[in-house]
Amino acid sequence: MPLIEFRDLTLRGIGRSPDAPPILDSISLRLSEHRIGIIGANGSGKSSLVRCINGLNIPDEGEVTVDGLSTAKRAGEIRRQVGFLFSNADNQIIMPTVAEDVGFSLRGKKLNRQEKRAAVAEILDQLGLAGKEEQSPHTLSGGEKQLLALASILVMNPRLIIADEPTTLLDLRNRQRIARTLASLEQQLIVVSHDLELFEGFDRVIWIDDGRIRADSADEDSVTTVLSDYRTCML
Numbered sequence: 551m552p553l554i555e556f557r558d559l560t561l562r563g564i565g566r567s568p569d570a571p572p573i574l575d576s577i578s579l580r581l582s583e584h585r586i587g588i589i590g591a592n593g594s595g596k597s598s599l600v601r602c603i604n605g606l607n608i609p610d611e612g613e614v615t616v617d618g619l620s621t622a623k624r625a626g627e628i629r630r631q632v633g634f635l636f637s638n639a640d641n642q643i644i645m646p647t648v649a650e651d652v653g654f655s656l657r658g659k660k661l662n663r664q665e666k667r668a669a670v671a672e673i674l675d676q677l678g679l680a681g682k683e684e685q686s687p688h689t690l691s692g693g694e695k696q697l698l699a700l701a702s703i704l705v706m707n708p709r710l711i712i713a714d715e716p717t718t719l720l721d722l723r724n725r726q727r728i729a730r731t732l733a734s735l736e737q738q739l740i741v742v743s744h745d746l747e748l749f750e751g752f753d754r755v756i757w758i759d760d761g762r763i764r765a766d767s768a769d770e771d772s773v774t775t776v777l778s779d780y781r782t783c784m785l
Contacts, residue, residue, distance in 0.1 A: 552582075677701050716748075
């Protein structure tokens with residue numbers, strides 16, 4: 551699994567007053583587990599934290615590295631290994647058909663047309679989207695769109711997948727479908743979510759509160775304890 555390190559990370563954000571508290575304040579973490587959950591209230595900094603992993607956010611102070619590569623200096627190289635799944639799949643869908651959208655992710659790969667078609671067909675079949683290759687992505691259900699966005703990530707064979715609120719816009723049936731799919735992935739997985747059921751079987755859960763780490767199951771408490779304490783606090 552990739553080793554992700556946050557060293558005294560502080561993130562203030564563009565346009566914020568110098569006197570305003572930072573979005574993230576002196577965060578230090580080492581992440582190497584297979585499945586990691588990030589929880590916290592809205593505005594706590596949890597999404598800002600994971601966006602630092604592939605260089606979408608650059609820290610004002612401190613450093614973030616992935617297998618020793620600095621996200622501030624080697625973001626392009628890191629992004630080839632780190633797939634990012636957003637909450638709204640429409641923000642990641644850019645091509646007119648399902649197959650073309652997945653195939654677009656392979657544009658930089660040294661594959662011939664037949665190899666690309668085979669790779670696209672394999673990943674669509676894996677995610678239950680076979681038979682929809684020529685369909686417009688915008689005719690898919692919300693869950694199918696999220697699976698399509700995930701397919702476009704998986705076809706690149708990343709080592710790490712970050713899912714930022716992947717079930718927020720979905721109904722119960724599609725939330726369960728996405729949860730099952732994420733649980734089946736072999737890659738290292740980091741999930742940000744309010745949906746605590748997603749974290750069943752996870753190796754580690756970190757609770758972010760007002761830009762700081764409030765609890766981390768890697769310290770003393772179990773994953774179950776951290777989730778229970780968070781649930782109680784949110785009532």
